[in-house]
Ligand SMILES: [Zn+2]
């Protein structure tokens with residue numbers, strides 16, 4: 001394994017800024033570099049990743065709620081429209097009878 005094999009990875013790129021680093025093209029795919037190792041052992045980083053995941057889940061939930069709310073308002077508007085139509089029809093009927 002070359003020096004790139006222990007210092008570079010697909011996620012963090014080449015530590016030496018090498019354009020044809022073996023991690024991009026070679027069989028050293030899937031290797032873990034020093035940064036990967038550091039991340040895996042850093043509780044603060046792990047926490048930030050977890051937080052980011054939770055934020056994503058929260059955003060998805062909020063988007064869903066917003067969507068449901070929009071649908072509810074649309075239904076409400078439709079219901080109001082139908083009710084208005086009923087009222088108009090009733091008034092017309094009364095008028096015709098009267
Ligand atoms: Zn490299």
Ligand SMILES: [Zn+2]
Pocket residue numbers: 008009010011012013032033034035036037
């Ligand atoms: Zn890495």
